[in-house]
Amino acid sequence: MYQDVLIPTDGSDGTRRSIDHGMAIAQQFGATVHALSVVPEGPLGTLQNDTAIAAADRAVERVEREAARKGVDVVTAVEQGVPHEEILEYADEHDVDMIVMGTQGRTGLDRVLVGSVTERVVRMADVPVVTVRLTENVRIDDADEATRIAREALAEEDGSLDPAEITVLEEPHRTSASWIVPLGTATDTVHVHVDAVSGEARTATRPE
Structure with missing residues (x-):
């Protein structure tokens, strides 16, 4: 039924849940995922800069x-323009069967903008649009608990590490829905992201 699923993303916690949903749909139907990030341009002028482009690249790489x-086939793209217009144009040009979007992005103005973009896409798209809301039900609200989870996840991933021997390099900090825990081992520096709702942990960066 669905062969091509479009997931617009800005790399924020709000879009992470839409990524999870889009992946689940793609796995179920054997579909190709299209990851699209848009560097915005609007009535106040171009918001394009090196930082914005780099963030868009990281979002689709994620x-x-x-x-x-x-094991899902994936195509990535970074476009510049008015976000909802670029999303709709991409969906049309690539024969997308479904769009999966978050209703909230980063906090503040970006959060409002992402909600507005989703609303426009829902109203104007010719294909089904699945919207995924960022839950506010935060379960991991303590830095010590986030650190424990991050240490155990890193030790499990490596296989040769003792969680007690992993050093906390900086105080963990929380974004809208995840903890970022900087850790150090004898040979490496790692940032582990701990989902504040599910408790799921993933290694975000592993510098050479």
Whole structure:
């Protein structure tokens, strides 16, 4: 039924849940995931800069890594323009069967903008649009608990590490729905992201 699923993403916690849902749909139907990030342009002028482009690249790369981990075919793209217009144009040009979007992005103005983009896409799209709301039911609200989970996840991933011997390099900090825990081992520095709702942990960066 669905051969091509489009997941617009800005790399924020709000879009992470839409990525999870989009991946699950793609796995169920053997579909290809299209990860799209848009560097915004609007009535106040171009918001394009090196930082924005780099963030967009990282956002689609995150989806690409997740797709590879789950064995899902993936196509990535970074476009510049008015976000809802670029999403709709991409869906049309690539014969997308479904769009999966978050209703909330980053906090503040970006959060409002992402909600507005989703609303426009829902109203104007010719294909089904699945919207995924960022839950507010935060379960991991303590830095010590996030650190414990991050240590255990890193030790399990490596196989040769003792959680008690992993050093906390900086105080963990929380974004809208995940903890970022900087950890150090004898040979490496790692940032582990702990989902504040599910408790799921993943290694975010592993510098050479």
